[in-house]
Amino acid sequence: MTAERSAGPMKWYGWGDPERRLSLGDGAIAMLHAEVGEGHPDGRAPLESVVVPPPRPLPPALAETVGPAAVLTGHEHRVRRAAGRGYPDLVRLRSGRLDDAPDAVVLPGNPAEVARVLEICGREGIAVVPFGGGTSVVGGVEPLRGKFERLITLDLRRLHETRVDRTSLTATLGPGLRGPEAEEALAAHGVTLGHFPQSFEYATIGGFAAARSAGQASSGYGRFDELVTALDLVSPAGELSTLETPHTAAGPALRELVLGSEGTLGVITQVTARVRPVPKRRRYAAWMASNLASGAFVVRALAQSDALPDVVRLSDEAETRVALGMSGTGGGKRALTGAYLRLRRRDHGCILVCGWEGEAEAVERRHAIAARILRSGGAAGLGSAPGRAWERSRYEGPYLRDELLDLGYMVETLETAHSWSRLEELHDEVRAAIGAALATQGTPGIVTCHLSHAYPDGASLYFTFIAPRRPGSELEQWRTVKTAASDAIVEAGGTITHHHGVGRDHARYMRAEIGELGIETLRAVKDRLDPAGIMNPGKLLP
Numbered sequence: 001m002t003a004e005r006s007a008g009p010m011k012w013y014g015w016g017d018p019e020r021r022l023s024l025g026d027g028a029i030a031m032l033h034a035e036v037g038e039g040h041p042d043g044r045a046p047l048e049s050v051v052v053p054p055p056r057p058l059p060p061a062l063a064e065t066v067g068p069a070a071v072l073t074g075h076e077h078r079v080r081r082a083a084g085r086g087y088p089d090l091v092r093l094r095s096g097r098l099d100d101a102p103d104a105v106v107l108p109g110n111p112a113e114v115a116r117v118l119e120i121c122g123r124e125g126i127a128v129v130p131f132g133g134g135t136s137v138v139g140g141v142e143p144l145r146g147k148f149e150r151l152i153t154l155d156l157r158r159l160h161e162t163r164v165d166r167t168s169l170t171a172t173l174g175p176g177l178r179g180p181e182a183e184e185a186l187a188a189h190g191v192t193l194g195h196f197p198q199s200f201e202y203a204t205i206g207g208f209a210a211a212r213s214a215g216q217a218s219s220g221y222g223r224f225d226e227l228v229t230a231l232d233l234v235s236p237a238g239e240l241s242t243l244e245t246p247h248t249a250a251g252p253a254l255r256e257l258v259l260g261s262e263g264t265l266g267v268i269t270q271v272t273a274r275v276r277p278v279p280k281r282r283r284y285a286a287w288m289a290s291n292l293a294s295g296a297f298v299v300r301a302l303a304q305s306d307a308l309p310d311v312v313r314l315s316d317e318a319e320t321r322v323a324l325g326m327s328g329t330g331g332g333k334r335a336l337t338g339a340y341l342r343l344r345r346r347d348h349g350c351i352l353v354c355g356w357e358g359e360a361e362a363v364e365r366r367h368a369i370a371a372r373i374l375r376s377g378g379a380a381g382l383g384s385a386p387g388r389a390w391e392r393s394r395y396e397g398p399y400l401r402d403e404l405l406d407l408g409y410m411v412e413t414l415e416t417a418h419s420w421s422r423l424e425e426l427h428d429e430v431r432a433a434i435g436a437a438l439a440t441q442g443t444p445g446i447v448t449c450h451l452s453h454a455y456p457d458g459a460s461l462y463f464t465f466i467a468p469r470r471p472g473s474e475l476e477q478w479r480t481v482k483t484a485a486s487d488a489i490v491e492a493g494g495t496i497t498h499h500h501g502v503g504r505d506h507a508r509y510m511r512a513e514i515g516e517l518g519i520e521t522l523r524a525v526k527d528r529l530d531p532a533g534i535m536n537p538g539k540l541l542p
């Protein structure tokens with residue numbers, strides 16, 4: 001599985017291993033042409049020709065602290081840390097012109113060096129952007145200078161220690177470990193975090209904690225913030241450490257304050273998280289619900305009967321149709337599935353992928369209980385093949401996004417969450433807002449959604465939209481749709497983000513999310529930990 005190996009540097013203008021290319025089949029391209037028209041392919045600039053402003057000189061004390069080899073000022077290093085991996089990031093990278101890039105990339109080798117770097121930057125007035133895998137899709141690693149003239153990116157890859165406490169089933173991990181590196185080290189002790197976001201190949205432990213990431217199996221293993229039991233934060237004002245105990249009633253949890261702080265309070269230099277034995281058995285299966293309402297009903301029934309599978313992902317009608325249309329499944333097999341679904345009157349339904357992981361006996365028992373609830377909720381079993389196919393291809397989406405960009409399409413995702421009683425309304429309103437915003441720009445598109453990360457009281461919704469790009473106005477096109485979707489989310493009372501975080505793109509919605517006093521409270525904490533305001537300016541707070 002791709003995810004199990006440690007990847008090298010990411011494609012500088014897109015996602016993933018530069019050697020790995022995935023192509024859409026002819027059927028998928030024909031479907032795109034039929035539904036949204038042809039794209040407008042762009043000519044991507046080569047890396048060497050990407051224009052970035054020249055770097056400002058930095059104090060020699062930085063190189064004296066981390067060593068000269070750990071201060072990178074070369075063009076490629078600066079370009080590679082100048083953007084995350086959302087659609088607007090990719091548009092800017094591919095355009096060959098970046099408004100800004102860090103003046104240097106600094107790689108501290110231990111928490112003491114982090115502390116010293118922050119001290120120098122605070123004194124000298126240099127903005128600092130903590131950088132894990134750079135996979136933020138909300139502008140979290142954008143080099144925004146705020147009031148400062150100089151800016152460094154603090155790449156944390158050299159902080160990669162691993163310590164496993166097999167008795168307590170916890171692991172203490174360096175923030176710079178990428179997903180596969182962490183899992184490889186944990187596997188040597190027979191344990192796993194069970195945290196597998198789609199960005200797993202490149203995202204890091206520090207980024208998971210700083211942006212409150214949720215993996216694809218979060219319904220079973222828990223979101224990353226739920227796994228964390230303790231962490232260390234090096235802030236410009238000093239070090240904040242939380243105690244490594246399973247729980248404490250000693251006041252509000254400082255751990256919670258650091259989780260989701262997105263580099264605005266300091267640098268997370270160590271994370272202790274709960275781990276589990278590597279599962280002996282994995283069982284994946286797919287089901288078909290007749291529509292989104294009945295699918296959501298059955299996922300809610302699972303969640304409220306304490307019978308949730310570890311992975312639950314319910315596609316809406318549009319996502320199901322597009323997934324079937326774009327899948328590599330050969331004609332014969334697809335026709336067979338189609339005939340079966342028609343027979344069961346589910347040919348326009350919603351696919352539900354479920355996965356169970358753990359001890360063989362527990363997996364079978366949990367599967368049997370869930371299958372009973374699924375059947376009584378009207379879902380039709382499609383067997384294990386489509387479930388396994390989803391498991392095999394779970395990290396392929398971002399590679400296909402590159403292919404779509406090459407073909408001249410805009411592809412973007414956004415997510416939210418709400419309680420069950422408001423979830424369908426949220427789905428319909430956000431979907432309609434995205435569709436209308438695309439149409440008003442003369443680029444009607446495909447809008448799909450899936451429900452995942454289920455809880456007894458609600459679930460997350462994850463939208464994807466695809467439309468031909470508007471050459472020369474890509475960012476304006478994206479902004480119009482993103483604003484319409486975000487406004488619809490706020491209007492419907494959903495959260496502006498369930499797991500992508502706030503970054504730059506969602507900062508202006510934080511007032512709606514936590515209110516003015518909430519903003520002032522977070523600002524007061526920031527003022528105490530980061531008095532000069534050097535940490536990740538322009539992110540999280542409006």
Ligand SMILES: Cc1cc2nc3c(=O)[nH]c(=O)nc-3n(C[C@H](O)[C@H](O)[C@H](O)COP(=O)(O)OP(=O)(O)OC[C@H]3O[C@@H](n4cnc5c(N)ncnc54)[C@H](O)[C@@H]3O)c2cc1C
Nearest residue numbers: 132133134135136140197198199204206207213214263268
């Ligand atoms: C293709 C794709 C798929 C994705 N799928 C998912 C998914 O399934 N689930 C999900 O939750 N997210 C997903 N994301 C979003 C992203 O991967 C997550 O937010 C992830 O947690 C970011 O990790 P990172 O190491 O890349 O962090 P970065 O992008 O490097 O940083 C994210 C934020 O955290 C800060 N930060 C990073 N490290 C530290 C640190 N040590 N201390 C303090 N601040 C720090 C940064 O300054 C920034 O504000 C996806 C992104 C992409 C591009």
